[in-house]
Amino acid sequence: MTLEELKSGTFVVGMKETERAIEKQEAACVFIASDCDERISRPLMEACQSSGIPVEQGFTKKEIGRACGIKVKAASAALLTSR
Template sequence: MTLEEFKKGNFVVGMKETERALEKQEAALVFIASDCDERISLPLMEACSASGVPVERQYTKKEIGRACGIKVKAASAALLKSR
């Protein structure tokens, strides 16, 4: 999935919001920035693996933030399941 396709769906931005979406089983796909520090990204990747949620790691924090419509960098974002 590209960030352009991602923008068209419902999503949450940031590590804490992404973690909450995973806990509530609302995440369909998670984007983790390729330039995110491993000590931050590894626990989130493990949570995605445990939940069976696919992870995209091809975009930078700046690209993810821009795609989410915020003016700051974002380490992660999650596409939410359709209701």
């Protein structure tokens, strides 16, 4: 998954929104920033593993925020499944 796919798709931004998307099984792929604190990223990684959702970690908080069209950094984002 690339940031271009995130930009062009339907997504949610931020830890809480990403957690909700995982819980509701609406996330197709989760982006977790490589410079995110482990205490934040670990629970998301575990939730993705148990739900079988792929995770991308090759991007910074700044890159994810920019891809989502927000002016602040984002620790995570989820690309949503199309229904």
